[in-house]
Amino acid sequence: MCTIAESINIMSKTIGPAIREREKGPIQKMAAEELAAGSDIIDLNLGPARKAGDEMMAWLVNVVQEVKKDVRLALDTTNSVAIAAGLKVCNERAIVNSVSAHPTSLAERIPLIKQFDADFVALTMSEEGIPRDANERAVALSTIMAAAEEAGIPNERYWVDPIVLPVSVDIGQVKSYMEFLPMVPAIVPGATNTCGLSNVSNGAPDHLRPILNQVYLMMLYTLGQESAIVDAYDKNMMDLCQGKRAAEVEMIRKLMNGEAVTATTDAEKVTLKTFRVLNGDVLYSHSWLED
Numbered sequence: 680m681c682t683i684a685e686s687i688n689i690m691s692k693t694i695g696p697a698i699r700e701r702e703k704g705p706i707q708k709m710a711a712e713e714l715a716a717g718s719d720i721i722d723l724n725l726g727p728a729r730k731a732g733d734e735m736m737a738w739l740v741n742v743v744q745e746v747k748k749d750v751r752l753a754l755d756t757t758n759s760v761a762i763a764a765g766l767k768v769c770n771e772r773a774i775v776n777s778v779s780a781h782p783t784s785l786a787e788r789i790p791l792i793k794q795f796d797a798d799f800v801a802l803t804m805s806e807e808g809i810p811r812d813a814n815e816r817a818v819a820l821s822t823i824m825a826a827a828e829e830a831g832i833p834n835e836r837y838w839v840d841p842i843v844l845p846v847s848v849d850i851g852q853v854k855s856y857m858e859f860l861p862m863v864p865a866i867v868p869g870a871t872n873t874c875g876l877s878n879v880s881n882g883a884p885d886h887l888r889p890i891l892n893q894v895y896l897m898m899l900y901t902l903g904q905e906s907a908i909v910d911a912y913d914k915n916m917m918d919l920c921q922g923k924r925a926a927e928v929e930m931i932r933k934l935m936n937g938e939a940v941t942a943t944t945d946a947e948k949v950t951l952k953t954f955r956v957l958n959g960d961v962l963y964s965h966s967w968l969e970d
Contacts, residue, residue: 680896680920681720681906683753683774683873684713687743688724698725698735703742710746713911717921722776722908723765724755732761740765753800753908759787766795774838777802780822793830800838800873801827803859809842812851813859816841820866837870838906839863846891847882850959853895860902873906874899879957884965889913894953896920897931934958 686709689695697705713721723739725732736754744750753774754765766773777800778788792799801823803816810816820839827836841859844852856874863872879895880888893916896907909916918924927950933940934954942951952968955961961970 680900680904680922681871681873682718682911682917682920683720683722683906683908684716684718684911685722685724685875685877685908686713686911687721687739689726689728690724698739701738703745706739706742707746710743710750714747714750716911716914716917718911718917719906720751720753720774722753722755724776725758725761726756728756728758728761732756732758733764736761736765737768740768744768744770759791762788763791766791766797769795773797775799777840778823779803780805780819782806785823785826789826789830789832792827792836793832796836798836798838800840801867801870802840803842809844809852810855812855813862816855816859817862817866820863824867834867834869837867838873839867839870840873840875843874843876843878843895845881845883846879846895846957846963850957850963853879853957854959857898857902860899860904864903871905872903873908874904876907876909887965887968889915890949890953890968891957892916893919894931894950895957897924897928897950898935898954898957900928901932901935 687694689698694705694709710721721743725736728735740752749771751771752769753776754762755776762775775788775792775797778784779802801820803810803819805819810819841856843856846853876892876896880891883891930940942948949968956963956967
């Protein structure tokens with residue numbers, strides 16, 4: 680599975696100050712560590728980047744490319760001027776993260792994607808906000824497709840993001856993602872998909888978040904998930920993405936197919952309990968592993 684490393688984020692307490700103060704050392708160290716962990720792509724998240732966002736993004740791209748000249752980057756900011764500045768200095772085809780079905784997003788970003796022959800995350804969110812179900816995700820994606828097709832952008836440039844939302848807030852959204860994911864190849868043949876995986880565990884206790892993230896990704900993998908934005912410092916997650924946890928994935932595949940599974944080890948019991956929460960069989964609570 681293709682992994683997009685998430686840690687270079689201006690909102691982070693660890694690396695944010697280095698980005699704002701233009702300190703190359705900590706950023707390059709983090710980028711090198713993400714790559715050493717096996718990350719395929721590095722996401723550069725500048726948030727809103729309202730003040731000198733274009734200069735900051737161009738600087739950040741160059742700083743990370745000093746670590747690895749041909750590294751692939753995802754440019755992640757709501758500032759389209761900053762996106763353009765980053766695209767100008769990327770050595771490899773970048774990923775614009777993201778484009779939604781909102782008219783402003785389409786008007787600002789589709790031309791940039793065409794101009795720089797970039798890939799893009801097609802975020803299935805519309806002017807009305809977060810989609811409520813699989814159908815609204817499909818409508819938002821169709822709106823993005825119409826604009827991209829008009830600009831002559833091929834399907835192979837899409838990284839469709841159906842939007843992961845927290846299980847602690849709405850299990851319906853967790854299930855809607857899983858309902859929509861298998862539809863993507865029929866809607867956009869040739870596209871890949873991705874997601875902000877850690878969103879599923881927002882609101883959960885910090886020490887339990889990796890468990891939710893990992894089991895949800897196993898579930899999504901059985902449905903055709905091809906890439907995810909993940910924490911490259913989570914070795915268990917990276918092992919999963921690199922195919923080193925096949926037995927656990929097979930267990931989840933059986934559960935997804937409705938087959939009976941007996942959990943014998945402690946690890947299997949944790950996986951089974953977490954699956955039941957994410958599948959909507961058991962109501963989420965912070966103590967789901969204790970029940």
